[in-house]
Amino acid sequence: METLAFQGLVGLSLAMYLWLLASGLTIVFGVLGVLNFAHGSLFMLGAYFAFTFYGLWGINFWLAIALSLLAVGVVGYLMERLFLRHIYHLDHAYQLLLTFGFILIFDDAVKIVWGGVAKIPAMPSFFEGTFSVFGRLFPFYNVFIIGSGLLVAVVLWLLFEKTWWGRMVRASASDREMASAIGVNIPTLFTGVFVLGAMLAALGGALGTPVRVVAPGIGAAMIIQAFIITVIGGLGNLKGAFVGAVIVGLLSAYGILLFPVFELFLIFVTMAVVLIVRPKGLFGG
Amino acid sequence: MSESKKISRRAFLKAATAAGIGGITLGFPMTELAAQQKEKATAQAKPKKKVLGVDVIKIGGQGVTSGAHADYGWQILAGSTLAIEEINAKGGVLGSKLEMKFMDEELKPAVAVKNARYLATDWGAHLLFGVDSSGSAMAVGPILPELDRVCMFVHASTHRLTEELVAGKGIKQIFRISVPVYQESILASHIFKEFPNIKRWAGIHCDYEYGYSTWALFKDTLKKYRPDVEFVSIAWAPFWTMDFSPHIAAVMAANPDAIHATPWAGEGVMLLRQALMLGVFDKIQAWFQCMGGSVDLLEGISREVEGGKFKDKLWATARYIHNYPDTPENKKFVADFRKRWNRLPNYSAETAYSTIYVFKAAVEKTRSLKTDDLIKAIEGMEIMTPGGKRLFRPEDHQAVYDVPGGKIVKDPNYPIPIIGDLKVIPAKTYYRYPPFTPIAIGK
Numbered sequence: 239m240e241t242l243a244f245q246g247l248v249g250l251s252l253a254m255y256l257w258l259l260a261s262g263l264t265i266v267f268g269v270l271g272v273l274n275f276a277h278g279s280l281f282m283l284g285a286y287f288a289f290t291f292y293g294l295w296g297i298n299f300w301l302a303i304a305l306s307l308l309a310v311g312v313v314g315y316l317m318e319r320l321f322l323r324h325i326y327h328l329d330h331a332y333q334l335l336l337t338f339g340f341i342l343i344f345d346d347a348v349k350i351v352w353g354g355v356a357k358i359p360a361m362p363s364f365f366e367g368t369f370s371v372f373g374r375l376f377p378f379y380n381v382f383i384i385g386s387g388l389l390v391a392v393v394l395w396l397l398f399e400k401t402w403w404g405r406m407v408r409a410s411a412s413d414r415e416m417a418s419a420i421g422v423n424i425p426t427l428f429t430g431v432f433v434l435g436a437m438l439a440a441l442g443g444a445l446g447t448p449v450r451v452v453a454p455g456i457g458a459a460m461i462i463q464a465f466i467i468t469v470i471g472g473l474g475n476l477k478g479a480f481v482g483a484v485i486v487g488l489l490s491a492y493g494i495l496l497f498p499v500f501e502l503f504l505i506f507v508t509m510a511v512v513l514i515v516r517p518k519g520l521f522g523g
Numbered sequence: 524m525s526e527s528k529k530i531s532r533r534a535f536l537k538a539a540t541a542a543g544i545g546g547i548t549l550g551f552p553m554t555e556l557a558a559q560q561k562e563k564a565t566a567q568a569k570p571k572k573k574v575l576g577v578d579v580i581k582i583g584g585q586g587v588t589s590g591a592h593a594d595y596g597w598q599i600l601a602g603s604t605l606a607i608e609e610i611n612a613k614g615g616v617l618g619s620k621l622e623m624k625f626m627d628e629e630l631k632p633a634v635a636v637k638n639a640r641y642l643a644t645d646w647g648a649h650l651l652f653g654v655d656s657s658g659s660a661m662a663v664g665p666i667l668p669e670l671d672r673v674c675m676f677v678h679a680s681t682h683r684l685t686e687e688l689v690a691g692k693g694i695k696q697i698f699r700i701s702v703p704v705y706q707e708s709i710l711a712s713h714i715f716k717e718f719p720n721i722k723r724w725a726g727i728h729c730d731y732e733y734g735y736s737t738w739a740l741f742k743d744t745l746k747k748y749r750p751d752v753e754f755v756s757i758a759w760a761p762f763w764t765m766d767f768s769p770h771i772a773a774v775m776a777a778n779p780d781a782i783h784a785t786p787w788a789g790e791g792v793m794l795l796r797q798a799l800m801l802g803v804f805d806k807i808q809a810w811f812q813c814m815g816g817s818v819d820l821l822e823g824i825s826r827e828v829e830g831g832k833f834k835d836k837l838w839a840t841a842r843y844i845h846n847y848p849d850t851p852e853n854k855k856f857v858a859d860f861r862k863r864w865n866r867l868p869n870y871s872a873e874t875a876y877s878t879i880y881v882f883k884a885a886v887e888k889t890r891s892l893k894t895d896d897l898i899k900a901i902e903g904m905e906i907m908t909p910g911g912k913r914l915f916r917p918e919d920h921q922a923v924y925d926v927p928g929g930k931i932v933k934d935p936n937y938p939i940p941i942i943g944d945l946k947v948i949p950a951k952t953y954y955r956y957p958p959f960t961p962i963a964i965g966k
Contacts (some may be wrong), residue, residue: 356592451790453590453591455763456763
């Protein structure tokens with residue numbers, strides 16, 4: 239029993255990285271209607287910027303995280319203003335082509351700037367250490383990750399439910415023309431939403447740098463899971479992304495413990511079952 | 524560390540361009556462009572009378588140069604480049620210069636096959652070497668007769684490459700200069716059979732050919748020496764695993780005495796650091812990180828080793844270790860490599876470096892570039908290399924040479940940890956010999 243509880247805790251911290259990645263993906267899809275394949279690349283850029291500021295230049299860890307969010311925010315701003323904006327009215331296939339192109343460009347760009355070799359920065363010393371839970375040792379850093387994920391969930395909920403900006407976003411998500419007619423500046427709003435999505439991806443990437451590895455291709459490796467999560471939870475649904483991330487995180491943790499031979503299979507089967515029972519996802523309308 | 528890496532990369536790029544010996548391929552279109560430029564350059568070169576009838580001997584290499592494992596490709600490239608520069612500076616091989624083109628195999632068998640075809644047929648390589656992944660090796664091996672090229676495998680380590688494809692199916696174009704999984708499995712069993720208190724083993728292994736064959740051979744061998752040993756849990760991690768904590772937590776749930784692990788390169792570093800975070804080294808007696816003697820891994824965990832975080836419980840081996848053997852050849856190689864690239868060579872650098880010298884010796888022996896002649900020249904060849912004296916067994920084309928295992932420790936003579944407390948066991952005693960009895964492998 240304790241083994242299961244501990245594995246669940248490990249799965250939960252896994253789920254929070256996935257949630258940070260999937261939240262931005264689903265917000266951008268829900269509001270802009272764009273399935274951003276390059277969302278994983280923004281995650282990767284977040285990790286690279288955080289590595290550069292913190293690992294290379296020795297800037298304070300928290301400031302480095304904030305700066306990497308800003309940097310990726312700027313990248314997201316440029317992506318939306320210069321490229322995506324022009325294809326909102328086109329078929330999804332064009333969005334797919336454009337955003338997939340961005341994956342290739344970003345992957346090669348980081349190889350040119352940072353090289354192909356994986357970067358492994360040091361762990362900030364204040365995160366070192368473990369505490370005992372369920373008779374096992376659990377790292378403080380994972381607690382911090384779980385806390386950050388939950389905090390982001392609360393902040394996003396407040397942002398969309400309690401602020402004027404959030405109401406405008408929800409209004410334009412449900413009826414773009416009507417929102418525009420009553421004076422919502424749609425293009426500016428869309429830029430803002432895309433930048434927010436980019437920064438969420440960057441946060442996921444940046445928070446992973448002390449314990450993971452920073453390398454070209456990590457974005458593409460993560461994005462598949464983010465897609466699975468949004469499919470399970472319902473594309474464009476924020477609550478769905480959270481629940482989906484928790485499901486996928488726990489499934490992989492328990493899969494590895496209980497069914498080591500077909501752990502990956504388990505996640506895909508779950509996705510297939512959800513698609514059959516609720517084709518629009520658990521929370522999809 | 525990162526600063527020196529940057530310099531060495533920049534220096535490397537500059538040198539690669541200046542010396543005109545291929546370059547890092549950043550993607551297919553650039554590769555083609557480079558190939559066209561190269562061909563122009565070759566065409567302009569003045570034709571002279573050569574023993575071999577060619578101005579340049581073309582060598583096509585492959586390794587992984589992107590992702591968490593990219594350092595291995597870089598090391599293959601750096602090692603072979605160093606050898607080619609040395610040989611060309613002395614006039615080449617029988618008057619012909621060596622030229623290399625190097626491609627990213629991306630750890631994908633289909634990409635490796637495509638690269639091999641491109642290198643042999645389109646680019647016109649006379650000799651091939653490389654591939655990092657065992658999966659890629661098992662895909663490239665079978666097409667070599669059709670390509671009619673020798674390929675020296677410098678890293679891929681599944682025993683099946685030489686046991687099944689060479690000794691079994693008779694694909695003579697395959698050679699392997701690096702020690703196969705005998706190293707991480709059979710050598711490890713020889714070391715750990717001496718520890719009576721370690722009875723419960725767990726595995727965290729790569730979810731592909733390499734992990735399957737290592738774990739199967741390790742269990743098989745150790746069980747023979749130590750019937751009392753149990754294998755209590757196993758977790759499989761596919762490429763691109765970012766977080767090993769579920770794997771670590773899962774195997775630790777079975778309370779193992781020791782862990783045997785294969786994830787390599789950046790993934791190996793992540794695995795070890797995440798294991799530290801989960802307090803694993805407080806609970807276990809030993810951790811055998813199969814390819815932990817590789818330079819990129821040693822660099823990645825240098826701080827932790829210095830801080831004594833692994834509590835003297837971290838063991839490893841490699842396919843060559845920069846601090847072994849203590850010979851003039853090895854000292855010279857390590858010194859030249861450090862001078863050239865500002866880093867220490869890992870095993871894929873040594874195997875690639877030695878590969879070029881094996882090719883040189885073979886071409887000089889047969890005075891020909893014909894694949895059949897080259898195969899005969901390499902079969903049974905004995906050659907002194909930085910990694911020690913190597914013998915290419917004719918039966919399975921596997922190079923036999925000694926690499927020890929030991930504990931990862933800090934040494935004041937080196938900037939990064941080394942493998943110390945060396946357990947040197949002669950390769951002859953732990954290599955498998957034909958006729959090979961197949962081992963059931965799989966998850």
